[in-house]
Amino acid sequence: MAKLEAANASPGAAATEKWSVRRLFSEWRELGIIAALIMTVLVFTAIDPEFLSSYNLVNIVLQASVTAILAMAVTFVIITGGIDLSIGTALALSAVVSGLLMSQGYPLPVVVLGTLATGALAGLFNGTIITLSGITPFVVTLGSMSIFSGLALIVSGGQTVYGIPPEFSDLLAGKIGPIPTPIVIAFVVLVVSSVVMRMTKLGEYLIALGGAREVARLAGIKVGFYTAIAYVISSSLAAVGAMVTVGRLGAADPALGADLLLPAIAAAVMGGADLNGGEGSMLGAVIGALLIATLQAGLTFLNVQAFYQQVAIGVVIILALLSNRLQKA
Amino acid sequence: MSASTAKPLLSLKGISKSFPGVKALQNVHLDLYPGEIHALMGENGAGKSTLLKVMFGAYSADEGAFELSGEPVSIRGPVDALHKGISMVHQELSLVPQLSAIQNIVLGWEKSVAGFIDWSAARREALAALARLDFQGNPHVPVSRLSVGQQQTVELARAIAANAKIIILDEPTASLSTKESEKLFSILRELRADGHALVYVSHRLAEVFDLADRATVLRDGQYVGTLLRGPDLNETSLVKMMVGRSLEDFAIQHEATLGAVALKVDGLARNGVFQNVSFEVRRGEIVGMAGMVGAGRTEVARCIAGADRIDAGSVSVNGKALSLSSPSDAVRAGIAFLTEDRKHQGLALRMSLAKNATLTRVPTRMGFINRTKQAADAKSALASVGARMPTTRLAGQLSGGNQQKVVLAKWLLSGCDIFIFDEPTRGIDVGAKAEIYALMRDLADKGAAILMISSDLPEVLRMSDRVLVMREGTLSGEVARAEATEERIIAFASGGNTWQS
Numbered sequence: 001m002a003k004l005e006a007a008n009a010s011p012g013a014a015a016t017e018k019w020s021v022r023r024l025f026s027e028w029r030e031l032g033i034i035a036a037l038i039m040t041v042l043v044f045t046a047i048d049p050e051f052l053s054s055y056n057l058v059n060i061v062l063q064a065s066v067t068a069i070l071a072m073a074v075t076f077v078i079i080t081g082g083i084d085l086s087i088g089t090a091l092a093l094s095a096v097v098s099g100l101l102m103s104q105g106y107p108l109p110v111v112v113l114g115t116l117a118t119g120a121l122a123g124l125f126n127g128t129i130i131t132l133s134g135i136t137p138f139v140v141t142l143g144s145m146s147i148f149s150g151l152a153l154i155v156s157g158g159q160t161v162y163g164i165p166p167e168f169s170d171l172l173a174g175k176i177g178p179i180p181t182p183i184v185i186a187f188v189v190l191v192v193s194s195v196v197m198r199m200t201k202l203g204e205y206l207i208a209l210g211g212a213r214e215v216a217r218l219a220g221i222k223v224g225f226y227t228a229i230a231y232v233i234s235s236s237l238a239a240v241g242a243m244v245t246v247g248r249l250g251a252a253d254p255a256l257g258a259d260l261l262l263p264a265i266a267a268a269v270m271g272g273a274d275l276n277g278g279e280g281s282m283l284g285a286v287i288g289a290l291l292i293a294t295l296q297a298g299l300t301f302l303n304v305q306a307f308y309q310q311v312a313i314g315v316v317i318i319l320a321l322l323s324n325r326l327q328k329a
Numbered sequence: 330m331s332a333s334t335a336k337p338l339l340s341l342k343g344i345s346k347s348f349p350g351v352k353a354l355q356n357v358h359l360d361l362y363p364g365e366i367h368a369l370m371g372e373n374g375a376g377k378s379t380l381l382k383v384m385f386g387a388y389s390a391d392e393g394a395f396e397l398s399g400e401p402v403s404i405r406g407p408v409d410a411l412h413k414g415i416s417m418v419h420q421e422l423s424l425v426p427q428l429s430a431i432q433n434i435v436l437g438w439e440k441s442v443a444g445f446i447d448w449s450a451a452r453r454e455a456l457a458a459l460a461r462l463d464f465q466g467n468p469h470v471p472v473s474r475l476s477v478g479q480q481q482t483v484e485l486a487r488a489i490a491a492n493a494k495i496i497i498l499d500e501p502t503a504s505l506s507t508k509e510s511e512k513l514f515s516i517l518r519e520l521r522a523d524g525h526a527l528v529y530v531s532h533r534l535a536e537v538f539d540l541a542d543r544a545t546v547l548r549d550g551q552y553v554g555t556l557l558r559g560p561d562l563n564e565t566s567l568v569k570m571m572v573g574r575s576l577e578d579f580a581i582q583h584e585a586t587l588g589a590v591a592l593k594v595d596g597l598a599r600n601g602v603f604q605n606v607s608f609e610v611r612r613g614e615i616v617g618m619a620g621m622v623g624a625g626r627t628e629v630a631r632c633i634a635g636a637d638r639i640d641a642g643s644v645s646v647n648g649k650a651l652s653l654s655s656p657s658d659a660v661r662a663g664i665a666f667l668t669e670d671r672k673h674q675g676l677a678l679r680m681s682l683a684k685n686a687t688l689t690r691v692p693t694r695m696g697f698i699n700r701t702k703q704a705a706d707a708k709s710a711l712a713s714v715g716a717r718m719p720t721t722r723l724a725g726q727l728s729g730g731n732q733q734k735v736v737l738a739k740w741l742l743s744g745c746d747i748f749i750f751d752e753p754t755r756g757i758d759v760g761a762k763a764e765i766y767a768l769m770r771d772l773a774d775k776g777a778a779i780l781m782i783s784s785d786l787p788e789v790l791r792m793s794d795r796v797l798v799m800r801e802g803t804l805s806g807e808v809a810r811a812e813a814t815e816e817r818i819i820a821f822a823s824g825g826n827t828w829q830s
């Protein structure tokens with residue numbers, strides 16, 4: 001009984017506690033994806049040592065920043081046992097709003113608040129419907145994916161929004177010291193998200209209701225409220241990604257979202273998010289995004305055609321998920 | 330029962346099994362003879378379920394050998410075990426919740442005619458097995474809509490319908506009432522007479538003396554000994570082998586000092602489930618609630634706890650009527666509800682013990698979780714229910730009884746002062762039971778109001794200041810402590826008596 005279990009905590013009885021690679025991997029879930037990333041970099045470097053040039057590395061991280069932000073966004077939702085298929089188009093909608101506010105000369109605080117509010121409202125829409133209707137998140141966000149995309153086209157009149165004042169581009173796509181701003185923003189999102197997940201009651205509740213919804217409900221946690229919060233966070237982060245995107249492109253394209261969804265979910269899941277809920281890692285999601293960006297950059301670097309690139313990336317994603325599974329078994 | 334002369338049906342030799350950080354079994358031997366009921370005893374976490382799962386092929390042993398009728402074999406998995414004539418009733422419910430009782434029993438059905446499964450025959454046999462067990466529920470609705478006790482019955486029916494020579498039962502009576510247990514025992518005796526070998530785990534010692542031909546005791550994953558039915562198989566020797574020391578008798582002497590009415594339930598009803606249930610629980614009082622499986626006790630508790638909607642009547646706390654739209658309303662009013670199904674309703678299995686124990690009240694400091702206090706709170710609450718394991722372990726890695734202790738700890742930390750305990754000692758070993766009884770008494774003495782639903786009649790009699798009895802969705806009787814006897818309670822529970830107070 002308890003004696004046995006207590007005995008195992010004491011150093012003497014540590015026969016089976018001994019260090020092993022297996023144990024390390026199962027305790028530190030991100031290790032697998034980190035290893036995959038390092039291996040990918042090594043393979044490309046072995047093929048062509050030029051790959052590792054610092055310009056290229058910074059560029060990869062820069063490319064990954066928006067995917068990373070979206071991957072963290074969707075991780076918040078996946079942890080609760082849900083899914084957010086609308087983050088891509090929520091980003092597009094926020095981007096269009098952001099672009100319009102910028103091009104019409106509003107000051108920065110208004111632009112930021114307006115964009116975040118757009119994202120938050122999109123998330124509130126998802127969260128409220130999911131909580132009140134009981135329809136599965138997959139279906140609700142499939143619908144809202146289309147709604148947000150339509151709204152983005154309506155608001156922009158179907159046209160890409162140009163005329164972003166250069167000061168916005170400088171601010172959002174410039175550099176802070178030697179580091180490109182999008183990387184700094186993604187890093188801040190990573191730190192804040194990790195702190196929220198690991199150190200606050202909100203994070204603990206999200207994990208609890210993803211892993212054991214009925215248990216959380218019976219423990220008096222307002223599961224509907226916290227579920228909705230997860231979607232609000234998700235779409236708000238998509239709005240953050242929207243500002244970075246608009247800054248980098250110097251324009252807001254209402255059709256932006258479509259290509260962003262799959263890499264974001266793939267990165268989140270490769271990073272350890274369990275689609276059944278209850279588990280997920282912000283750091284893992286970011287590394288997953290880096291892995292995808294590295295593959296894209298490496299294959300482009302090696303002049304692999306775009307069509308083949310897609311196949312290769314798909315294969316790597318499946319391999320990564322497979323090793324995740326083995327790690328958990 | 331010529332256990333000494335016959336050849337063992339199944340023999341386990343030198344079985345060892347480790348989980349990360351725990352040696353669950355070390356060099357354990359067990360022989361099973363045809364026509365015997367073999368009790369497997371031990372404290373929570375002693376390794377009983379692990380041994381049974383090794384027998385059933387659900388876990389593979391790290392070391393050790395199997396012999397089936399003298400032939401060395403290996404059991405490659407549950408399907409293989411079923412093929413070899415071994416079936417199992419798990420400690421935690423293992424039915425597919427979306428399927429009906431019949432579908433669950435038929436699942437994995439082996440008999441086929443020219444490659445086609447004869448579904449109608451399968452269904453007939455499933456219904457026959459259910460009928461044999463006096464199953465009261467609807468066999469056609471998803472089992473998730475059945476009570477835990479009824480689900481337990483379905484599990485049993487599945488094991489029986491598989492027609493195995495060896496039937497493994499891991500705490501089959503933990504959520505059955507006396508009457509249903511009796512029914513089960515008579516079936517087990519029939520099976521024994523037919524030459525089946527039965528392995529059986531229970532923390533209710535009386536059952537073991539009643540039923541078992543032999544009892545094997547495990548302690549801390551090691552084989553301690555086997556007692557044959559007879560004068561040697563008695564409470565003192567068994568407890569001593571299990572715990573390693575003698576336990577004092579834990580009869581609880583007390584005079585409850587009753588305070589104000591804390592919980593008042595008036596004319597409560599849920600359509601089609603129970604009607605017109607009214608009672609009060611005072612501070613300082615432990616009110617037992619007895620009844621057969623399916624009488625509606627859990628359903629009443631769920632409504633009081635805000636988990637299900639109430640169709641009529643009211644629930645008041647300290648004289649104030651509550652509006653219960655979700656469990657959070659009940660918890661805020663100070664009502665703690667310890668559910669009987671710990672796996673699906675009590676614990677987040679992939680979270681640590683510390684997080685589970687503090688789920689209702691996460692200690693924070695300046696907006697951040699205070700992990701040090703969280704661990705300390707969990708540790709002390711766990712200690713008070715007799716569990717002393719590291720709070721960083723995951724709930725899913727504990728033995729069933731130790732999981733139950735974590736659920737208890739969670740509600741102790743909730744700050745609630747009205748407790749609804751649904752089968753609080755389900756699966757808990759004799760030693761820890763004593764600690765939990767003392768703790769409940771202590772809670773009551775400190776002014777808590779306790780409603781204790783239990784199918785374990787001796788427990789109801791020992792703990793309750795007053796006993797409510799439910800039958801078929803209504804309160805059928807109320808018995809004061811002084812007049813409470815097993816006979817009276819059973820009479821109310823089964824309809825031999827009508828209301829009197």
Ligand SMILES: Nc1ncnc2c1ncn2[C@@H]1O[C@H](COP(=O)(O)OP(=O)(O)OP(=O)(O)O)[C@@H](O)[C@H]1O
Pocket residue numbers: 004005348349351352353371372373374375376377378379380420725726727728729730731756758
């Ligand atoms: N899946 C698992 N992962 C890690 N440890 C486990 C696992 N299952 C069981 N254990 C550990 O193995 C030991 C034996 O557990 P087991 O479930 O066999 O006990 P038990 O005798 O059945 O207890 P109970 O009476 O509480 O059901 C315990 O220390 C338990 O924590």
Ligand SMILES: [Mg+2]
Pocket residue numbers: 377378379420499728729730
């Ligand atoms: Mg067990």
